[in-house]
Amino acid sequence: MKKAVALLSGGFDSLLAVRIMQKQGFEVVGLNVITPFCDTSSAALEAAEMLGIECRVLRTDDSYLELVRHPKYGYGKGVNPCLDCHLFMIHRAKELMEELGAEIVITGEVIGQRPMSQQRHHLEMLDYHSGISGRLVRPICGKLLPPTEAELIGIVDREQLYALSGRGRAPLHQLGEQLDVPKIKSAMAGCVLTEISFAPRVRDLIRHENEMTEMWEYEILRFGRHIRFDRETRIVVGRRESDCDFLSAKFRECCARRSDVMYWEPESFMGPSVMLIGRIDEETKRFALNVQVGYSKNAVPGNIVFHRYFQTEDWIEPFEPTEGFDHKQFRPM
Ligand code: SF4
DSSP, rough: EEEEEEEOSHHHHHHHHHHHHHHHTTTEEEEEEEEEEEEOOOHHHHHHHHHTTTEEEEEEHHHHHHHHHSOOOOOOSOOOOOHHHHHHHHHHHHHHHHHHHHHHEEEEBBBBOOOOOHHHHHHHHHHHHHHHSSSOOOOOOGGGOOOHHHHTTTTOGGGGSOOBBOSHHHHHHHHHHTTTTTOOOOOOOOGGGGGGTTTHHHHHHHHHHOOOOOEEEEEGGGGSSEEEEESEEEEESSSSHHHHHHHHHHHHHHHOOOEEEEEOOOOOOOOOEEEEOOSSHHHHHHHHHHHHTOOOOTTTTTEEEEEEEEEEEEEEEEEOOTTTOOGGGGGOO
């Protein structure tokens, strides 16, 4: 049986692309790529189950950060290096294609759907730099593109590709109904790099990076409030319980050997946990503790105790807030 590797985000277009190639007799294996800024793996796995295909999930390594720092093809409206990112994912799909002995890679791209990455010349550029030129097939809009080698040698039937373009969703949904593409229930979380309000956090971290900076520091940018204290030091204050859970997990997983990172939770009141990264001394700890108390409605002066996690050592520490400290002066990024 002919095999294809599909970049599977779990979005409707990626399901549609898979279904089109299944109709052509391909066994499709999905590939979902998790970046520090976008995790659609649950949606992709759910979609794979509905389509009856296997889906591999791949977490990006440090090489992904390099394209966020210095994108060859620039950013979109946020700090989203979409063309570089697409190329990165296509290269990963190529590796899986070679591993599985598959004939083609497919994507759910539609000409003209996204201004940053899906114009005709973008698709042609991605094809050119993919390393699998001629084997990269866009089933939804393939008839609007020059025939690929896979079509010319008869692996793919061009007549069974489609010619949809533009931003309208209606034709895609009609085609989905025609091809019996399963409906997606849950809304997918998007990529935070496209959010203009998220960009300052990424730019700040890039500007202040040093040789100690690691992938997890980019991963935590999606969680909590991030406040810079000085060139070396920043704090992260949880906003929701899920932020605190994520920070705690990352601290335990990644910071065992980092003497420049501290994490603690309140013990005597309900409030957010805090991560302090950079210069750790009395001044920065006091600042972080004051901000943390400022964000806690239930902290009563005279009775404030923190549960501190420092590397493997856990202990309890009382604290008296600085009089007149106003945490609102320090706006999160
Ligand atoms: S939106 Fe985010 S995940 Fe998607 S291509 Fe752009 S940078 Fe990559």
